[in-house]
Amino acid sequence: MTRPSSVDKLEPEIRDAIGRLRGNGHTIDEILAALRELDVTDISRSALGRHVQKMEKVGARLRHSQNMAIALSRHLGDEPASRIAQTNIQLLHSTIMELLSSGDGDAIDEDGLAALKGNPEGLMLLGKAIDHLTRSSKTDADFVRQIEERLEKRLRERDEKNLKSLAKEKGLSAEAVQAIRQRVLGAGK
Structure with a gap:
């Protein structure tokens, strides 16, 4: 476990200001100058640079996840609840696949597997995630079927x-009327 950086130890308000x-496009030097104005002097330029870099990586991953969710939502069904469920299922599925695969996406990541082998709680949580993924798929399919049945009835x-x-x-x-009902509507009343 890594220890918190000097920036992570700052007050939440100061981290938010950073x-x-x-986010407003200020450079590391400008941010450092603003910190000095707030009497924050124990932060080095390199520590701030690492923190900003980490923030940008997290931001990039979040933007990627959001873009993926939006793209999946557009691609999946017309029902909003169904789109959300399918998006969540796909995101969880891709997260599990990223966890288990190497950076190139082709091979199993041996380090990831080794970490899971030594972590029974992690294996249990991964198993639960897969179980929830399977249940969510079934629940969503049932939901779509119910909507289709209601629409057909209407x-x-x-x-x-x-x-x-x-x-x-x-x-x-x-x-x-009976002939129209049978031939056009497909009903045999």
Whole structure:
């Protein structure tokens, strides 16, 4: 376990100020000067540089995850809840795959596997994540099926209402209505 950096030991308000300054495009030297104005003198330029670099890496990963979620949401179904569920499932799946694969994505990462072998709690949590992934997929499929059934029922009711209205308006016989119902609506009432 790594020890906290000198920047990590700062008050949250000061760390937030560092993040805001960097987010507004200020350089490390400008941020360091602002820290000096706040009487923060025990932070070196290199420590601040490492902190900013770490923040930017985390930010890049978050942006990548958000972009992936947006792309997946656009690609998956029309139902908002279904899109969210499918996005979460895909993100968890890709995270597990990243954990188990090497940087090039082709081979199993031996270091990652070794870390899991010596970590029963980590294995248990990975197992739970895979279990939740499987359950989420099933739950989402059930949700989509229920929505489709409700939509189909609503459409059948609308079509039946329209058919009755048309039959009354045009004076259609019961046999003609039954034929339309069977051939056009696919119902055998």
